[in-house]
Amino acid sequence: MSTIQHKYKVGVRRFGMINWIGFYTLYLKEVQRFFNVWLQTIVSPIVTMLLFLSVFSLAIGVDRANVLGHKFTTFLVPGLIAMQIMQNAFANTSSSLMISKVQGNIVDILFPPLSPGEVTIAFILGGITRGLIVGFFAVSVSVLFINVPFNQISYLVIFAVLGSCFLSSLGFITGLWSEKFDNMAVVTNFVIVPLSFLSGTFFSINRLDGPIYMISQFNPFFYIIDGFRYGFLGQSDSNVVHGLIILLICNAILITLCYLLFKKGYKIKF
Numbered sequence: 001m002s003t004i005q006h007k008y009k010v011g012v013r014r015f016g017m018i019n020w021i022g023f024y025t026l027y028l029k030e031v032q033r034f035f036n037v038w039l040q041t042i043v044s045p046i047v048t049m050l051l052f053l054s055v056f057s058l059a060i061g062v063d064r065a066n067v068l069g070h071k072f073t074t075f076l077v078p079g080l081i082a083m084q085i086m087q088n089a090f091a092n093t094s095s096s097l098m099i100s101k102v103q104g105n106i107v108d109i110l111f112p113p114l115s116p117g118e119v120t121i122a123f124i125l126g127g128i129t130r131g132l133i134v135g136f137f138a139v140s141v142s143v144l145f146i147n148v149p150f151n152q153i154s155y156l157v158i159f160a161v162l163g164s165c166f167l168s169s170l171g172f173i174t175g176l177w178s179e180k181f182d183n184m185a186v187v188t189n190f191v192i193v194p195l196s197f198l199s200g201t202f203f204s205i206n207r208l209d210g211p212i213y214m215i216s217q218f219n220p221f222f223y224i225i226d227g228f229r230y231g232f233l234g235q236s237d238s239n240v241v242h243g244l245i246i247l248l249i250c251n252a253i254l255i256t257l258c259y260l261l262f263k264k265g266y267k268i269k270f
Contacts, residue, residue, distance in 0.1 A: 009026050023118045026109065030126025037237050041092075045084040045134050046141055052080050063077070064246070067204050068221050068235040078229040079201035081138045082163060086224060089131030089164035089193055090171035093123050097175025098184050106268055116263035120172065124255065127168025128161065135160050137155035148232055155240060156231025162247040167192075169254035176258075195221045200229075205237050214263055 034041040057073055067075040100106040121139055142148060150156070170192075178184040199221035208216060216222055223243035230236040236243075262268075 019114055019118060022112055022114045023122050024116065025126050026119065026122040026215050030092070030123060031129050033096060033126075034130050040133075041088065041130060045088055046138050046209050049080045049084050049138055050145075051219055052140065053077065053142075058183050068233060068237075070233055070235070073146050074148055075229070075233070076202065077142050077148050078232040079199075079225050081135055081142060082160070082225045082228040083196045084138055085131040085135040085160055085228075086163050086167040086196060086221065087192060088134045089127040090167040090174070090188070090208040091248070092127040092130040093168050093171035094184055094187075095171075096123065096126070097172065098181060101175075101178075102180075102193060112269065117259055120255070120259045120262050123172055124165065124168045124258065127171055128164040131164030131168065132160060135164075149234070150232060151234030152231045154231070155227060158244065159224055159227035159231060159247070162244070162251060163228065165251050166220060166224065166247060166254060169251065169258050172258045173254070173261060176261050176268065179267065192202070195219055200237060201225055215251060220247065223247055 053073070053076065056076060060072060063176045066072070097106075100109070114122075162256050174184055174187045178187070198216065200216070205213060205216045205222065217238075223238065223246050226236050226238050227240045227247070230240045
């Protein structure tokens, strides 16, 4: 496929080098898209989180030993919230691009006077917004059932943003790569879900030994959840500053890759 060339039409109002009106319009379209089906995109993840919390609470009971100096349910809640943030950020960008390709309206974002960077960032910000909104409501609901401390709110917000950005970018790449919904399901079921479950959501990785522990150190999902949990509990399995640096590097790499793939027109049919 030839490289997509975005031509700026005469008369389009731009401020500086960025088409802010077009950029904001595309971003708003992405936000309104998931708000139009809020029962599926916002309420459903919260219900899923509460089901996980209920099952683990009932199955383990009150006899479970403390983890990182906190009750197991208190330890569990931040991981469940972070998992919903990540999965929904991923779902937003991947499904949006996939639906546009299947329905044939991908041209709606290729022909307008928007640069590849403007389109890429607008989509990624849409995924970040969905992830953060789901996270906000998940936190609001969780505190009604579990007494969760708020130790470092700044870290909580930072890792929520970095985590949703990481998964939103990964969803963007998945949406470009996927040619049908089965392809997207493969990434979700065999990459996103396993990495989420093996990232310390339900356990402290300090309990792992040998090669499994070393492998966990290379899982970026672990640093997202560990840093997010630190924002609540003030305790973590790793150095949160190192995790912050790793996530900044990973996000920079993924966003750059998203931009280059979209600019090239990777698997975009029009």
